[in-house]
Amino acid sequence: MNVLEAKFTRSSNSQKIKKLFSQFSKEELMEKKEIVCIAGRMTRKRMFFADLTDQSGTIQLKFSSKSEDLAKLDNGSIIGVKGIICRTDKGQLSVEVKELVLLSRCSRPIPSFYYGFSDNEERFRNRPLDFIINRQKKEIFFLRHQVIKNIRQFLEEKEFIEIETPILVSEASGAQAKPFITHHNKLHRDFYLRIATEIPLKKLLVGGFEKIYEIGRIFRNEGIDARHNPEFTTIEVYQAYENAEYMMDLTEELLYYLTQEVLKKEEFEFNSHNVSLTKPFRRLSMIEAIKEHANIDFAKINGLEEACQLTQKYNLKLEKFQKTIGHVILAFFEEYVEKKLIQPTFIYDYPIEVSPLAKSKPENEKIADRFELYIGGLEFANGYSELNDPHEQRKRFEEQTKQKELGNEEIASFDKEFLEALEYGMPPAGGLGIGIDRLIMLFTGQNSIKEVIAFPQLKIKNENN
Template identity: 40%
Template sequence: MSDNVSDTTDQQQAKAQASEPQTSEQILVRREKLETMRGQGEAYRNTWRTDHSTAEIHSRFGGVDPEVLAELGHEVRVAGRMMAHRVMGKSSFIKIQDGSGQIQLFVNRDAVGGAEVYNPTKKWDLGDILGATGTLFITKTGELSVKVSHIEMVSKCLRPLPEKWHGLSDIETRYRQRYVDLMVTPESRETFRTRSKVVSLLRQGLETRDFIEVETPMLQSQPGGAAARPFTTHHNALDMELFLRIAPELYLKRLLVGGFERVFEINRNFRNEGLDATHNPEFTMVEFYQAYADFNDAMDTTEGLIRGIADGLGIAAVEWEGVQIDLSQPFRRIRLDESVFEKRPDLRGHANDKALLATVCLQEIPDFRPLITWKAGHYLVALFEELVEGKLDQPTFITHYPVDVSPLARRNNDEPTVTDRFELFVAGREMANGFSELNDPDDQRGRFVAQAQAKAAGDLEAVGVDEDYLRALEFGMPPAAGVGIGVDRLVMMLTGQHSIRDVLLFPHMRPE
């Protein structure tokens, strides 16, 4: 951990310790109120039911003339968390927040049953969850409100909310206590509503294209489908080692063998890797596979899905990582080697010259440390990652990856050293990976063996030989193309978020 990180953590801990006595005192006071409630009956009853959400009320009645609204005398039953409370003698104004928004309650002593009912409400705390019945009206300031005839405590809040005007400014606390973040940060709530819409639109886009949704194992006896280090666990009853999946790919392609010609899965993958702005050990991907298609078809589908999601959200362009991204224009397509040659024209024609590429890598890449098993393709990809990847601002498909780094992709018919594979980059970040699938069982075995050798040589991300998958290929898999899209990164782009933690409800954190 860097000194800066350590200093920041120490400062946060000191700040938290300084606020603990005040927080503890407030909790004590709130608990005393709870004990009074317990003495009067059940404190956490489950009897309140609503008939309107705040969003529905604003949608239906927000533009109604005050006099017309008064004549309607429309009664509503609402509930929500108290976010503001202003007491003015015999009357109070309370702002409550439910899952869809906020609305104001006007509470008058006489209207709710006298001082015996009204006075206790003046001692309620911000964060308490209330239920209220009343009629809709417009206040003198023009705010749609509920004139309360009945109000009650639904659930007592024992911890104080963050300060009204500062919100939850501590980033670490926002991630650790997402429930508080969602209470007080409207932007966070909107981000996760958008995430839900993105997943829904993604599913609709695939179903419209006649893909069927399936589920494949999370626990696998042989990890595969990607180059990544897996999480390992143990099944006691079977006394066997199992792995959390790093990708569903090999199981989805087994389904192609079985006759399901268009399949997809939206679900979690797990990779035992570091945490940074774009990586979390548990993340969401969509993978889809189509028989009788190649990587060009897969790029078309990927571009169409992303543009369809953007259209569904009403987004034509978005600013992400300081880049104005135009999603309405066709995505650029360029070969990986050509993208490197644009930066280093002297390498043109030398894409398979391992010695030369290794020398250039040592010149161009700080602290370069290749593995002993690397081939020419590994060095070419390393140059791409150093010279090109971070500068791909607008949506760009990088195609024709070397065979050396693509163990599951089909070789190109005309160039056996490259594959019919692509990756999609936006604002310098990988968004999708896809290719024409390798369905030659003998070629696949050879590449699995090469991966196993790399694993034995110390490559922790290399996979072994999956004999059952090879057996499936021997039954014959139709020519096909497949794609994996990072859902979290897609949401990051569409909501303009910098960190993957801002689009994960509960990101992984170090223990407190």
């Protein structure tokens, strides 16, 4: 038996073998004498049998009673096998091993494939081992790949192009989030890790690109929980000469497309609810949603003082920077409505105070032409008609700066470069952002974002435990 070969040429894999030969009987396979070369991790040693697991699945290996190869191998070692496809006396499709090559020795014990990890947090700390013993966890990332590939295909068919934008940026803008800061030694200056791709993509609109998007990693210096990870993946899409309503339609169309092309189903179990992505999705204004779920009608609230009295009545605590009617409305929505939006629901008409990059509605300057999509009580998408007036944008940035002075650490930077770009003229446009990780959570029925990120961030392990 050769040790640690640099290369092994495969002619097949476990999935192809099952697909091509499952229909044949033991006698038919004996007559065919089909020879294959396969490679993978050897698992579940037993007597004269073992399993070989590759990326596509698992196939049984059958060893001769005279073979010494199996006894010499550690469970978990990676091997290459040349053998003949056969069926055992019990009818199990197998590969009868004729030649075996050790490609990589497993020198650490592998936990039981049946019992797995006793500590769920340890699974995420030791992802390679998690994927070795939990095939269903690995399947999440095959589906993730298919979803992202089909998102690109969907947009390409509509003539969008993908353009990569910087991760290191001079201003942390485009969203409300606390950024990570890093330092460039040669330039002797600090940079931020981007908190959104919005601003550079909108600069591209100024530059004459009309249908653009980017799928990329975003970094936000925030807490870690079942729905948040400090680095995550989003897609942002922008189309010139369109608006928020068009982006709502596009979001609905995209999600329905994914159910048809990738998932082959329209209903999912998510957060203990059965969720249907059948079109059309429900659409409600934020004030209508609050009235429906909390029985409070903000259309009848007169002034900030009356709104603040409501917060006291309902024991809603507001920060100093939240003392506007818009912030009060959003606080009631987040407290009493969000978690109740189980079936896909577009919430539109956001307060302008919490939408600094969105256009106002023509009929009401206090309302932003903005929407968010909620499914299973969780936000999945955010979009709006993009603000393209540099004077109004400057005014919004100034208002945001005042909030920062009152203690809001998540306020974006005052982005002078973006204002200068807007002064060249940006066409009216619709913009859309979707959280890819949450989308995969929905499609795979996962309740934790850690399950859909290959290497999630974790708290420091207590070495004393």
